[in-house]
Amino acid sequence: MIRKSLLCASLMLVGCGRMDREEEFRSVLPTKDMVEVKTPASTGQALELESQSTQGGRSDMYTLTRVATVVVNGGTLAVLGLVEGVTKHRPTTVSQDTAVWGPHTEPLAANTWKLTVKKLGNNTYSYAVSAKAKTADDSAFVDVITGSHTASLDEAEEPMKGFGQGEFTIDWDKAQTLPERDNNIGKLTVKYARVDDKSAVTVDAAFRQVRDDKDATKRVDMDYRYAATPGQGGQFDFRKTEDFHKVSGSAKQENLTIKSRWLQTGAGxxxxxxxxxxxxxxxxxxxxxxxxxxxxxxxLTANYANPEVLYGTEATDCAFTAAVYSSL
Structure with missing residues (x-):
């Protein structure tokens, strides 16, 4: 607090005061820059295991990495869009340690939403996005998104929007009880960190008992881990358990992990x-x-192929010359 007092004293001519309480609660919610998984840009296609890559053609493993990041972003960015949409409105109530947006219902919507943000400590907050049918009693509200955030602080010891670390969980099974809903099921938990604009961005996503995109009657678990440092490239890990290796009369599931790394140039x-x-x-x-x-x-190399090295020279054709397998 001494540092903040000195800063205020030095800025007396232009004024100094705490961030508006409403803006403080709004600033500690996760943003797109905190949780978006970014890989070298190109378009992808469906997630497939068996490689059809040819030397000089589009890398299937690169494409697979891109598609896997779309899965994570699809589960998180829509949620952040919902939160942003709610907080564009003025909060209904604001106290020393709590801000509430809503209940709010769009004119043609069947769902009513509410967002509650609570201050737990100097720079730590919790929040919940709740919803119910528009015509239902308030006791019908269910928490479809819950999370916590520890904000990075600026020189005035105020929360910095877009920087910090935390986690949130989306409960799609609870969302299925609402009159307006998508077809997602299961849960997604995202842990993220973006301390400042120079540090690594990390995003860990755990999908639990979500619908299998190949068989809607089955539920699967998937894990993703992402880290990227501005100007230095990044890495992405993916794990999925599924019946990849088809054997007649067997439904046993194999555990597949993929670790992708890339330079800022895009080579990986x-x-x-x-x-x-x-x-x-x-x-x-x-x-x-x-x-x-x-x-x-x-x-391209594979230990189940003959010969194992299908084409290329690892020492000269790879941005990273040693294999590193995922620990997920």
Missing amino acids: RSDVKMVGGDLQPGFEAKASECWDTTFASRF
């Missing part, structure tokens, strides 16, 4: 490992692919 590498299920006990099916700055495949 993916290392894939699959174990369990119908694979031979103790056998780890592995594959690696490297792509250049145009996302063209330059090196």
Whole structure:
């Protein structure tokens, strides 16, 4: 507080005071820049395991990495859009430690929304987005999004919008009880950190018992881990358990992990490992692919192929010359 007092004294000519309480509560909610997973840009297609890459053609592992990031962003950015839409309105009530937006209902909407933000400490906050049918009693509100955030502070020890760390959970099963809903089921928990504009951005996403995009009758678990440092590239891990290795009469599931790394130029590498299920006990099916700055495949190897190196030279064609497999 001494630092803040000195700063206020030095700014007496222009005035100094605490951030408006309403703006404080609005500023501590997660933003797109905190949780968006960004990889070198190009378009993707459906997530498939078996590589069809050819030397000089578009890298399938690069494409798969892009598609996997779309899955994470699709689950988070829509939620942040909802939160942003709610907080564009003035809060209904604001006290020393709590701000409430809503209940609010769009003119043609069947759902009523409410957002509650509570201050837990100097720079730590919790929040909940609740919803109910428009015609239902207030006791019908269910929390579809819950989270906490620890804000980074500026020199005046005020929360910095877009910077900090925290986590939130989206409960799609609860959302299914609402009259207006999408087709998502299960839960998504996202942990994120963006301390300042120079530090690494990290996003960990855990999908639990969500609908399998290949078989709507099944639920699956998926994990994603992302880290990127401004100007230095990044890395992305992905894990999914599914019946990838089809064997007649068997529904055993294999565990697939993918680790992708890339430079700021866009050149990168993916290392894939699959174990369990119908694979031979103790056998780890592995594959690696490297792509250049145009996302063209330059090196491909697989320990289940003959020969193992299908094309390229690892030492000269890979931005990262050693395989690193995901720990997820």
